[in-house]
Amino acid sequence: MEYEAVPAQLTATQELPGLGSALGRLDSFLVRDGAHWIVARDGARVEAGRLSKDTSTVFGVRHSWRLPGPDRVYATPVPGGGLAVSGIDSVTLHEADGSIRWTFPHPAWPSGAHGACAPDPAGTALLAVVRPALDTDPTEVLLNLDLATGTVLAAAELPTRWGTYEFQQPIGPAAAQEVFLNAAQGQEEAYSLLVTATREHLAITQVGDHDEPFTGSSLPSGAFLTLAVAGEELTRYDTPARRRTAAKAAVVLPDELVFMGQPGFLDDERVLAAVGEDPWEEECRHALLGADDLRLRAEVTYPPGIEVTDRTLPLGDGTWLTFDGDTVRRWRTG
Numbered sequence: 001m002e003y004e005a006v007p008a009q010l011t012a013t014q015e016l017p018g019l020g021s022a023l024g025r026l027d028s029f030l031v032r033d034g035a036h037w038i039v040a041r042d043g044a045r046v047e048a049g050r051l052s053k054d055t056s057t058v059f060g061v062r063h064s065w066r067l068p069g070p071d072r073v074y075a076t077p078v079p080g081g082g083l084a085v086s087g088i089d090s091v092t093l094h095e096a097d098g099s100i101r102w103t104f105p106h107p108a109w110p111s112g113a114h115g116a117c118a119p120d121p122a123g124t125a126l127l128a129v130v131r132p133a134l135d136t137d138p139t140e141v142l143l144n145l146d147l148a149t150g151t152v153l154a155a156a157e158l159p160t161r162w163g164t165y166e167f168q169q170p171i172g173p174a175a176a177q178e179v180f181l182n183a184a185q186g187q188e189e190a191y192s193l194l195v196t197a198t199r200e201h202l203a204i205t206q207v208g209d210h211d212e213p214f215t216g217s218s219l220p221s222g223a224f225l226t227l228a229v230a231g232e233e234l235t236r237y238d239t240p241a242r243r244r245t246a247a248k249a250a251v252v253l254p255d256e257l258v259f260m261g262q263p264g265f266l267d268d269e270r271v272l273a274a275v276g277e278d279p280w281e282e283e284c285r286h287a288l289l290g291a292d293d294l295r296l297r298a299e300v301t302y303p304p305g306i307e308v309t310d311r312t313l314p315l316g317d318g319t320w321l322t323f324d325g326d327t328v329r330r331w332r333t334g
Contacts, residue, residue, distance in 0.1 A: 006288060006298040008306075009334040011319060013327060014058040016049055018042030020325035026116065026166040026182075027074045029262070029313055031216060033123070034171055036315055038328065039075055046075050046083060049328075055319045058328050066098045072109075074116045076167070078147065079123040086115040091128045093150065102150035104143075106130040110162055118167035120144060120197045121177050125153055127197060129165045129181075140165075142181070142195065144202055156202040158193070160185040166213075171316065172220025180224070182213040190229055194240050207240045217264030217314060223291075225271070231258035231279035234271075234294055247294035249275075253287070254296075260284050261310030265291060267318045272300070274310035282309040288333075300333070 019040035022028050030037040036051040046067045052060030065083045067075070074086040081096035089108040093101040108131070109115060115129040126145045132138075139161050144154040166182040181193040181204075190213040196203040207214075212226040212235060223244070226235045235246040249258040253275055261284075263273035271291050276284035286300040286308060302308060306322070306329075313321040319332045 003287075003296050004298045005301050007334040008286075008300050008302045008331045010303070010329060011055050011332055012057045012330040014049075015326050016040045016059075016328055017047055017326055018045070019047075019323065019328065023311055023323055025074075026164065027076060029216060030076060030118075031168045031171060031218075032077055032119065033079070033169070036313065037077060038313075038321075039077075040326070048075075048077050048083075050077075051315060051321075053317070055317065055330065055332065058321070058330050063096075065094055065096075067094070072114060074114060074165075076116075076118050078119050078126065084117045084119070084126050084128075086117040086128060086130075088114075091115070091117055091126070091130065091145065091150075093126065093147070101148075104128070104130075104145060104150045104152075107133065107135070112164075113162045114164055115140070116165035116167050116181075118169065118179060119147065120199075121169065121179065122197075122199065123147070125197070125199060127167065127179060127181075127195065127202075129158065129183075140183075142202060142204070144197060144199070153200050154197075154202045156204055158183055158204070159191055159206070160189075166216075168214060168216040168218075170218045170222065170224065172218070172222060180214045180216070180218075184213065188229060192226055205240055207237065208235065208243070215262045215264055217262065217316070219265050219268060219291075219316065221268075223265075225263055225265070227259055227263060229279075231260055234259050234263055234273065234289075236291070236294060245292070245294055247289070252289070252294065252296050257285075261312060263289075264314035264320075265316050266314045266320060267291075267316060270297070272312060272314040272320050274308075274312055276310065282311075284308060284310045286312060 049059035050061040117128040192207040218224040260274040
């Protein structure tokens with residue numbers, strides 16, 4: 001199999017306190033309000049940075065909130081500079097100054113499970129996954145909560161129980177009413193659920209099979225990617241009902257490698273993907289695939305001293321991020 005080596009060129013470096021210990025959490029990398037965000041923990045504080053459109057720097061906006069209490073939470077920035085937090089037994093909306101606007105209590109999550117939250121596309125409500133009111137209820141519940149008051153506007157049952165959840169907003173026109181929701185149940189089941197949200201109505205559509213979660217990356221055209229749990233297949237969808245192409249690792253990658261981490265669109269023409277021998281190990285290489293056919297085009301090479309791991313974040317503008325402790329580096333191909 002022939003492919004070229006493409007050098008990575010550093011464009012910017014910045015620090016985000018607490019990022020090293022936060023990487024790997026389901027709220028570490030977020031897409032909100034048409035932009036990528038990185039969320040970190042620094043002691044009792046949540047640090048969040050919105051990625052800049054200026055490729056010569058990393059962050060365009062930085063926020064920080066004090067967050068007392070247990071660490072097992074999922075946090076997301078909301079319009080107006082606030083922070084929404086899905087915790088062990090409640091969903092809480094914090095103002096920009098750290099004060100609490102409202103709290104929505106729910107039965108506690110068991111160990112190994114947790115909810116998630118995200119603003120709805122209109123920015124006036126908060127989507128939140130919570131435990132059902134009765135333990136005998138068969139599934140978890142998705143709520144649409146009024147962002148100003150916490151009042152329940154709509155509810156829908158999910159196909160999972162005792163799960164872990166992750167929201168991402170699409171980038172581009174598809175974000176008008178839709179939000180991605182990954183719903184993992186156990187080690188092998190991971191549902192990709194497309195949530196259509198209006199203020200008083202929720203509709204849930206399953207995309208693909210039960211073991212191919214969203215990677216979190218999308219294009220303004222509406223295209224998005226899913227990745228099989230074990231890394232054996234990467235799939236591009238142009239719409240939820242249109243599976244455009246699927247790349248089997250055994251066919252498109254050399255040396256019995258599989259896909260790892262969260263492959264994403266580097267731009268309209270290329271996908272950046274970590275590839276390695278084991279999807280649950282960090283040691284890997286970075287590959288460039290054609291965005292249309294997901295076929296291997298090149299391998300990215302880095303300057304000496306740069307550790308290559310599966311934690312990489314393609315930004316859709318031709319640049320991507322790598323992470324080393326609290327250090328964030330932004331790259332482009334040379």
